[in-house]
Amino acid sequence: MNVLGIESSCDETAAAVVKDGRKILSNIIDSQEKLHRRFRGIVPEIASRSHVEKINAVIEKAIQKTGRVDAMAVTVGPGLIGSLLVGKMTAEALAWAWDRPLVGINHLEAHLFSALLDSPRLEPPFLGLIVSGGHTHLVIVEDFGKYKTLGQTRDDSAGECFDKVASMLKLGYPGGPAIDKTAKLGNPKAIPFPRPYLTGSWDFSFSGLKTAVLYYLNDFPEKISNVEDICASFQSAVTDVLTHKTFLAAKRYGLKKIAVGGGVSANSELRKKFNIESRKSGIRAYFPSLILSTDNAAMVAAVGFYKHQRGISSKHLQVDPSLPLTNWEKSSLPFSLSPFGERGG
């Protein structure tokens, strides 16, 4: 079955066709990065206008050489309301015109399963880590549509923290790739930035770390020239926390697989640390290819296939800018007996 996925929740206009939830036949991404760069962040009104201008051409390109489309999937949240509406209305109109089933997809769910497209043998159950521009979630994925969120960020997401620190260092937007690149030239042990482990909870918190970088820059203005060491030390702190907590949770819940998704999963240091920990623990870590780490529609189409397979589709969808990650059916997860009660390690 060929599923056409459409993604417009933030600043990427994307469309892709995926066969049977696994094989990418086309994957078109039109990024608005250049439009938002001078504002050092995304301007919602500019984002939705650009989606309107681009979406038809992007879809046309995605379906040009892929043959038939059997079903459609579109992101319905979380995201920017105007941007989400462009995708939803386009998808609804096409589903009606082509008489195809349509599935609404949670953007977080799409990130959660993005590694599936590069790893044909990856199946739930696994522990999912979503590290994106707006979210940091640690989730037990028992099956498609069956989730138990262990923890999430209490303040800034990992991606937001990368972007804000990059902005302080005048490295431009988006900050993650710039910090990743600059950090390669620095010493990760140069500055002992704090590691917010939040022991006793599976939650994350990165705003204190961001403030620590700010205080460092205020207290030692002469050291701003040492931007490579600052990037390497900051990145080391974030990736230490993400690696430690994720592997601890996988061990506590007896999960042998971890799947990481979202823009920060592109980070080279995070990938390196997960690989090292993976070899030590025997817990396998799966990452999406770099192009599938950030927003794309192939991951939307992949989840759309599994949702459609379970008989879920609708010609009329609701968008929700704050859509939470919820189960497709009522949960039957046997995970209520946490080794720490309801909280984590």
Ligand SMILES: Nc1ncnc2c1ncn2[C@@H]1O[C@H](COP(=O)(O)OP(=O)(O)OP(=O)(O)O)[C@@H](O)[C@H]1O
């Ligand atoms: N190599 C990298 N290292 C660290 N962070 C990165 C890297 N590449 C991208 N990022 C970060 O990923 C984020 C963008 O990821 P993504 O596209 O998944 O987020 P989003 O869609 O805006 O947010 P969400 O998925 O939460 O709605 C940005 O914060 C960016 O700085």
Ligand SMILES: [Mg+2]
């Ligand atoms: Mg995203």
